[in-house]
Amino acid sequence: MSDIEAYSERAREWLQSVAGEFGGAVRKGLSDAENLALGRRYLKARFDAGYAGINWSPEFGGQGLTHIEKVAFEAEEMKFSMPSGFFGISLGMPVPILMKYCEDKAFAKERVLKALQGEEIWCQLFSEPAGGSDLAGLRLRAEQDGNGWKLNGQKLWTSFAQYSDYGVIVARTDPTVAKHKGLTYFWVDMKSPGVEVRPVKLAAGDHMVNEVFFDDVRIDDSNRLSPVGGGFSVAMATLMIERYTATDSAGFGPHLDLFISLAKETKIGGKPAIEDGRIRQQIARNYAMRNGLDAITARAMLMMRAGMEPGPEGSLNKLVSVRSRQKLSELAIDLQGTDALHYDDQASSKDDWQASWIGAPTGRIAGGADEMLLNTIAERILGLPQDHRPDKGVPFNQIPA
Amino acid sequence: MSLLYDEGQLAIAAETRKVLEARVNTKEMLALLEQQGLFHAPFWETAKQQGWTALALPEAYGGLDLTLVELGLIALQTGRTLAGAPFLTTSYGAARAVLDHGSEALKDAWLPRLASGEAIGAIAFAEGQEPVPALPTVTYAHGLLNGIKPSVSGGSQAHLAIVLASEAGTPVLVAADLTGAERQVFHTFDNSRCTANLVFQNTSATLLASGDAALQAALHVLALQSVVTAHEQTGGAEALIEQARDYANTRRAFGQPIGAFQSVKHRIAELYGLVELARANALQAAASEGQPGFLKVAAAARIQATEAYDTAARDCVQVHGGIGVTWEGGLHLHMRRSRTLAVEQGNLLFWEDVLVDQLTGEMA
Numbered sequence A: 001m002s003d004i005e006a007y008s009e010r011a012r013e014w015l016q017s018v019a020g021e022f023g024g025a026v027r028k029g030l031s032d033a034e035n036l037a038l039g040r041r042y043l044k045a046r047f048d049a050g051y052a053g054i055n056w057s058p059e060f061g062g063q064g065l066t067h068i069e070k071v072a073f074e075a076e077e078m079k080f081s082m083p084s085g086f087f088g089i090s091l092g093m094p095v096p097i098l099m100k101y102c103e104d105k106a107f108a109k110e111r112v113l114k115a116l117q118g119e120e121i122w123c124q125l126f127s128e129p130a131g132g133s134d135l136a137g138l139r140l141r142a143e144q145d146g147n148g149w150k151l152n153g154q155k156l157w158t159s160f161a162q163y164s165d166y167g168v169i170v171a172r173t174d175p176t177v178a179k180h181k182g183l184t185y186f187w188v189d190m191k192s193p194g195v196e197v198r199p200v201k202l203a204a205g206d207h208m209v210n211e212v213f214f215d216d217v218r219i220d221d222s223n224r225l226s227p228v229g230g231g232f233s234v235a236m237a238t239l240m241i242e243r244y245t246a247t248d249s250a251g252f253g254p255h256l257d258l259f260i261s262l263a264k265e266t267k268i269g270g271k272p273a274i275e276d277g278r279i280r281q282q283i284a285r286n287y288a289m290r291n292g293l294d295a296i297t298a299r300a301m302l303m304m305r306a307g308m309e310p311g312p313e314g315s316l317n318k319l320v321s322v323r324s325r326q327k328l329s330e331l332a333i334d335l336q337g338t339d340a341l342h343y344d345d346q347a348s349s350k351d352d353w354q355a356s357w358i359g360a361p362t363g364r365i366a367g368g369a370d371e372m373l374l375n376t377i378a379e380r381i382l383g384l385p386q387d388h389r390p391d392k393g394v395p396f397n398q399i400p401a
Numbered sequence B: 001m002s003l004l005y006d007e008g009q010l011a012i013a014a015e016t017r018k019v020l021e022a023r024v025n026t027k028e029m030l031a032l033l034e035q036q037g038l039f040h041a042p043f044w045e046t047a048k049q050q051g052w053t054a055l056a057l058p059e060a061y062g063g064l065d066l067t068l069v070e071l072g073l074i075a076l077q078t079g080r081t082l083a084g085a086p087f088l089t090t091s092y093g094a095a096r097a098v099l100d101h102g103s104e105a106l107k108d109a110w111l112p113r114l115a116s117g118e119a120i121g122a123i124a125f126a127e128g129q130e131p132v133p134a135l136p137t138v139t140y141a142h143g144l145l146n147g148i149k150p151s152v153s154g155g156s157q158a159h160l161a162i163v164l165a166s167e168a169g170t171p172v173l174v175a176a177d178l179t180g181a182e183r184q185v186f187h188t189f190d191n192s193r194c195t196a197n198l199v200f201q202n203t204s205a206t207l208l209a210s211g212d213a214a215l216q217a218a219l220h221v222l223a224l225q226s227v228v229t230a231h232e233q234t235g236g237a238e239a240l241i242e243q244a245r246d247y248a249n250t251r252r253a254f255g256q257p258i259g260a261f262q263s264v265k266h267r268i269a270e271l272y273g274l275v276e277l278a279r280a281n282a283l284q285a286a287a288s289e290g291q292p293g294f295l296k297v298a299a300a301a302r303i304q305a306t307e308a309y310d311t312a313a314r315d316c317v318q319v320h321g322g323i324g325v326t327w328e329g330g331l332h333l334h335m336r337r338s339r340t341l342a343v344e345q346g347n348l349l350f351w352e353d354v355l356v357d358q359l360t361g362e363m364a
């Protein structure tokens, strides 16, 4: 057994040992507040067991291992449906950025340790009503105010802002230059006066995202994590950190085995659905597609272990897996006929087709919409031209609204 | 077996590409479309010289003792440049049938000749819509074959055929020396495949397997060939994406490169996804030879590769506009090849069923 396999096995044993306390089975029917409380206890246990900050420096309470162990642990953890969702963004992007860019190391260390143990949560305040795919189109202003800054404006789609203690935020500090050039990156205390969080109910009925309003929110210049006007590149660096994460060829929907079981249990025209060519074709195509994604992931892991940079094809996973999960979920609903109309708001998208279906669109939008991913593949991997961009080089305050 | 190519394997791929690009050209491939039963002789000479014919056969019979992974790498490159003959796949399939099921005498008679490329092998299982007929119409009795195997790839040139026949109501797999057999060549949309009907009239043949074992053996040979073909299809699709990309970067319309229009650029980006999925599946299948579940991943590789090549052929032509549909432009060579490869060795419908049977059997 290789070192990494041994590592995975130890991780699996530990996860198994705490599954009875935190895993998917005991979480059925819990409210958000209960899940969050359980999640905090899980993070503490994970920290104590040595599986927190796996690839982070021991200086910040990490384990000092590589992203290989990190991804290996995540792949195992995913199978147990642990209550770690509330902390995923926090530990995935804002906290690593703080670690890297915050000059006050003592402060950063204190925050990182609390975040790793589930005591504090960080959110990512990037998107706005006017700046989603076009992140650099954001409008929230940061104006110099004495030796600090004053924030005014609105963020939108901020995941878990309602539970967050801190956030990282990109703001416009200079509207007279081209849109990418006038942005600056800060951290902000979510408990500051003038911050107001309003949850937004999503289509599936949950409230994971929020609108966040900033009304004369004062922050010190020491909250700044980028040069003035240099915020866009730190924002891009934030999005790059997530390059090494465990992926799921099921697109975070149900495993194909569940579809096959459903096809065995249901009938079309009085005959088992599993004998129907339309169903068989979808099973075969989905299997081939997922098998391809899994092989890409396995190859990327091997490359990382061999000290190589994995190929760009890893970026296909989200694009390919989520939209096919969406279609397969529709077909699974068809297969159930009118029985499919029963609906459980609390069901998990990993094992329930209705939940998978209603939640699928968010997966095609959050973290880069399908169309933006296609643009990235076309431009960065294949070397095709950028789209025509009428706002290119135009000072932000002269772009027609 | 690893999912990562080692340095030796990468060197094989690079060398193959260099050699093929120097010796194969569109013009000669176009000429072959207008003749029946002929192949691109320089291609086949190259294959022999380079040892591709010997690659995945045992040393004891003049082979190089490499694996399906290396053969796949060669096939991927031949797919890029449009292989001028189907024999790398068909001879490999025939050789594997002899190797896995033949007597020592049969192996001695055929394997060294197949490894050197002096002899060409063909697979004659399919009859019309059935890639592996449970009760073939071609009969086998007292060591003699009778009947017609239709549309055999490589059939006009092959010296040896592995035939799925029936013996008194039981399927059998046999090896037939084609010296005396009649070949009916006919016009196809991809003539360099040397497709022909094989007409057996008391053609003597040697028994390899009988009953269910014959069907299993035939399916396994088909799966092995499918993995080679999946690489070839992936290579063809890869070459098409590059052509589409290059054209989209240079052809201008409405004041900009057509690649700046998203309907063009996203189309090409989608092709990239299909090709990478096909590549990953093909390599994984090649690396899984001899392991449990091989049939499943071979089927997956075949399905994904067919989808990739068909789509790439369709979309690459579209990106080229009028130039895409000219004879001289030659993109139709890929259109023709993609559909030919899609039906040789079992079509998409067949492999989808094989895969689902494997998946449902596994769960049962």
Ligand SMILES: Cc1cc2nc3c(=O)[nH]c(=O)nc-3n(C[C@H](O)[C@H](O)[C@H](O)COP(=O)(O)OP(=O)(O)OC[C@H]3O[C@@H](n4cnc5c(N)ncnc54)[C@H](O)[C@@H]3O)c2cc1C
Pocket (backbone or CB within 6 Å): A089, A124, A125, A126, A127, A128, A129, A131, A132, A133, A134, A156, A157, A158, A159, A160, A209, A362, A365, A366, A367, A368, A369, A370, A371, A372, A375, A387, B262
């Ligand atoms: C569940 C969820 C959680 C989220 N969490 C966070 C978070 O924690 N923090 C945060 O900052 N943001 C978060 N987001 C926001 C997310 O990043 C944006 O929704 C996403 O970037 C898309 O932006 P938009 O919603 O403004 O859509 P738009 O950018 O308006 O896009 C609308 C449509 O136009 C298409 N489009 C836009 N530009 C182009 C183009 N150039 N070419 C082709 N098509 C184009 C898009 O692909 C899309 O189909 C979250 C979103 C969701 C749904």
